[in-house]
Structures are given as C-alpha cells and as structure tokens.
Amino acid sequence: MTAPRPTVEAGSHRGDFIRDIVAADLAAGRVGSVVTRFPPEPNGHLHIGHAKSICLNFGIAADFGGRCHLRFDDTNPTKEEQEYIDAIEADVRWLGFDWGEHLYHASDYFEQLYAWAVHLIEAGLAYVDDLSGDQIRGYRGTLTEPGKSSPWRDRSVAENLDLFARMRAGEFGNGARVLRARIDMASPNINLRDPVLYRIVHAPHPRTGDAWCIYPTYDFAHGQSDAIEGVTHSICTLEFENHRPLYDWLIEHLPVPSRPRQHEFARLNLTWTVLSKRFLLRLVEEGRVRGWDDPRMPTIAGYRRRGFPAEGIRRFATDIGVSKRDAVIEIEQLEHVVRDVLNQRALRRFAVLRPLRVVIENYAAGQVEQLAAVNNPEDPDTGTRLVPFGRELWIERDDFMEDPPAKFYRLAPGREVRLRYAYFITCREVVKDATGEVVELRCTYDPATHGGDAPDGRRPRSTLHWVAAARAVPAEVRLYESLFVRPDPGADGDLLADLSPASETILGDCLVEPSVADLAAGQTVQFERLGYFCPDPDSGPDGLVFNRTLTLKDSWAKAQARGQGGG
Ligand code: ATP
Ligand code: MG
Secondary structure, three states: OOOOOOOOOOOOOOOOHHHHHHHHHHHOOOOOOOEEEEOOOOOOOOEHHHHHHHHHHHHHHHHOOOEEEEEEOOOOOOOOOHHHHHHHHHHHHHHOOOOOOOEEEHHHHHHHHHHHHHHHHHOOOEEEEOOOHHHHHHHOOOOOOOOOOOOOOOOOHHHHHHHHHHHHOOOOOOOOOEEEEOOOOOOOOHHHOOOEEEEEOOOOEOOOEOOOOEEEOHHHHHHHHHHHHOOOEEEEEHHHHHHHHHHHHHHHHOOOOOOOEEEEEOOOEEOOOOOOHHHHHHHHHOOOOOOOOOOOOOEHHHHHHHOOOHHHHHHHHHHHOOOOOOOEEOHHHHHHHHHHHHHHHOEEEOEEOOEEEEEEOOOOOOOEEEEEEEOOOOOHHHOEEEEEEEOEEEEEHHHEOOOOOOOOOOEOOOOEEEEOOOOEEEEEEEEEOOOOOEEEEEEEEEHHHOOOOOOOOOOOOOEEOOEEOOOOEEEEEEEEOOOEOOOOOOOOOOOHHHEOOOOEEEEEEEEEOHHHHHOOOOOOEEEOOOEEEEEOOOOEOOEEEEEEEEOOOOHHHHHHHOOOOOO
C-alpha cells in the first residue's frame, strides 16, 4: 500500500496545542520518536468527526517524522462486525492515509491483558465482584456522595484468582461477575471508584471467535494497548479527560513496556449534522436512508458517494484546527472548502435538469455540429471538448419566462440570449399544450455568433447552458439537502422528529451531454450553472444516476466577506 500522505496541504496546518506538546516532548527528550494511533471501535462506519481525529493523528505523525497506527478497539463483540472493520480500513485509505504495517487490534492483546489483570489481582489491586451491573451503579455514589464498597471487595487473592480463571473458563453467565480494579470508592473522580476491568460476554468475536467469553473494558484495554505498541501520544476527545487518572493509574501499576500519555481535544460538532454512530446506525436499520453511504449521511462513505473529494475533507480538518473547547462548526465551512477544491479540479459539463424543448427554425434539420467547450477555466491544461449542437435543444425550464419580471434577464418572448460556446438565439414563439403549459420554444439563431460572440459586439444579458436533443443522454439526478429541518437537530430532544422529508429529490427526466456518460462513480464534475455532481454507484448501462454534491452558492464565503461566520 503506497497511498502517499497528502502533499497538497503538507505543512499548511496551523500549529495547535497538541503539536506544541509533541514538539516540547521531542525537544526535552521525553520521547524519541512520535507514535500516535487512530483507535476506532468497529461498531459502525466512520463519520466526519472521526476524519478530524484521523487527520490529527496521521498528520502529527507525518509532521514529526513518526508513525501512526490503525488500531481497532474491538473489545465489545456484540456490536462489532467484520464489515465495519473492512469499511473503516477503506475509509482511512480513501482519506489518503497509510498505516503501513502498523495495523493492530485490541483483540491481539487479549492474552497479555488477561495476564496483567492477574497481575493486579496478585498485587491486591483487583477483585472479582458478584454484584450485578445495577447494584454496582447503585453503590458507586454520586459527585457529592462517596461510593459504598462491595461486600466482595476484600476477597482473598487466592479466591479472586480462582474466580477470575473460572470466569475465563466460561463457568458463569453474562453479567454474573465482573473484575474490578481496587482503587478508591471515595475518590472525587467516579472513574476511580473501582472501575470494571472485565465483563462476561458469551458472544463470538469477529477475530477471536469463541476463544474468550470475558472481555476487557475500554478503560482496561486502551492504555495498555497504547503501551504495548509504544504509542507516545494517545490523543482522544474531551469526554475521556476524566478517564485520564485511571489511564495513568493502570499504566503505573502494571509492568507495561512503555509510558504513553493521553491528551484530549474537543470533538467535532457540525451544524445540520448528527455525529453519533448509534443514531446513524438507527437511520440505516430503519431504512430512512439508502445505507451507511447514503449521500446525506455524514459518514466518510456518504461524502465519498456524494462526490466530496478526500482533499476537501482533509483541508477542512486542517482549517478548523484543534482546541480544548467544545464548539460547533458551521457545515457551510466544510462545503466552502469542498467547493474550493472542486472549483479547481472539477471538469465543466452541460446538463439540463428540468428540460424545455427549443427548436431553432433557421437551423438545418438533421445537421449536427461539434462546438469546442472549455473543460475547466481554472485549469487550462484540461483543454476543451466537443459538444454537439443541432436544431433541437434542451434548455432549463427555469431559464424561460413568458412574462418576465424586471430583473429576469434570461430567455423570454422576443429576447436574445447566448447559448454558451454556441450561438445567440432569439425566442420567436411559445408553444403550449392543452393545459396551457409551455412545451416548446420556437427560436432563431444568428450564424454570425458562432462560438458565442457577435462580430458587431452586441452582448446579451444572459448566457444559458443547453444540451442538443439528438445526442442528449437521459439521466436521473438526485438532489440532496440536509437530513434535518434545523441546524441543531434534536435540540428539542427528538432527533427523528427533526428529520427532513425533503432531504432527497429525485429528478427522473434530466438530460446530459454525451461525454458525461463515461465518468466513473465519484468523479465529480460541475454541471454549469447548476452545481457539482457525480455519478452514483447505482449508475450503469441501464441508466445514468447522478448525485448533486453541492450547489454553487457559497454562503460561507459571502458571510466571510461580510466579516461574519465562524472563522
Ligand atoms: P460516536 O460517538 O460517533 O459513536 P465514538 O467516539 O464511539 O463515535 P470511536 O470508534 O470510539 O467512536 O472513535 C474513534 C476515535 O475517533 C476516538 O479517538 C474518538 O475520540 C474519535 N472521535 C469520535 N467522534 C469524534 C468527533 N466528533 N470529533 C473528533 N474525534 C472523534
Ligand atoms: Mg467510542
């Protein structure tokens, strides 16, 4: 695997407090070489919040000449699946990062973790508790009241060793017993009130199969996995801040081979977006979206299917930076960078979403000419392509008004407009059906305006895109809007009630220029004047299907220009 680390943005990151810590640790000789990790639990697909963490961890490793591991935090077999493991690997690669040979699983360490649990028991620092989960919660106390000791807290080492071995051997049912650290039931930090280290779960594991029926908790597995791998900087989100004393306690009391340190940063929150695997899973399971990769999903797979380039997501992660304070980023900022990348990269093409027929009366029937059209004005190297033109054309229904108001400069009876890269046309007659709907425009063209300029210098106030009827390819286009009706979904406590019924609009009668038929899925182009679009994986020889990636309207850039917006 040779996916290069992203070079476009290399070095463009802002310094941040985590990079400052890493630099200081290196300068002081506290660490020799930087090792980070991205530790997903394979219980769902990755979302854009994970992308922030991936860019941070892999980015720091790259910036400081270290390495970043991909480690699956697979300690909960009832929720984890191989499908998710595969998808996560594919997503991280697609984002442009490479873990090389450093692919790990917490489950690789189950035997070592078990040995360390025994070590704690032998040191009098862990015990088998027969209380139920509910009882343990009840005994734990609150922020203002100390916890109460379990009656099993003072079991002998021998009895604990025996019971723990029998837990492993499968003698007890789910939840019958747990192993707990023996720390301090009165600690002001509730995570130190004898946290659970192992639970009994009789369920096959995607990797270890039936080898185990006891599984370590996140807290017991995570720091020790970091230590085994020689991770120097264990970077996680703020909700783990009050787990850090436990992280440190375990590292201190176990004969681990290295001394990792945990550092926390604020997770990504985005307006109009819910970043919770549990909720996203629910949308998938209830069939409210087309799957984890539905273009409306904030998953990496969803953005990919929608046509967002990986570079846009990486640049967004860089732009928003890293902080210790929770904040909500505006979705418009993500869309802004993605538009910026697409504006540079996307080829321009013609498509008509809601077609209206135009017949050019003075253009010979059966004649087709090929006109040169610029592929991307931002990138002259992409040259031009030929677009067929003929007597019958499709234009956008919105681009005509029979009775135009003052500021409508597009086509209207008697008015001349430019057809981009083609000719000027003038509308001579409007044809309607029995219901009074406009079904066709009879027009004339001026042959002297070939290519789109008039020798006499006259300039129509508007330029339209179009597709020649004889060569147009039919397509379905799916327009996407936010999944939610409000920028703060769930603020009233009910996420499902905030789902938008209009998040997907399917247009079945679109027409695109012939060259568009050859695009690969996910290859985003700009349909001129309409937005960015890419072929959906549903697209095939039986019919083209396009997703709208984004419209052209950049409200973030406008807000920035007015001196508003979040950054
Ligand atoms: P979710 O809360 O969406 O269910 P999670 O935190 O349970 O996600 P993990 O697989 O445990 O998902 O996360 C892997 C890594 O990604 C962790 O280090 C976690 O801190 C980080 N991460 C998860 N969500 C975000 C986010 N919104 N912003 C930044 N990092 C995140
Ligand atoms: Mg988690």
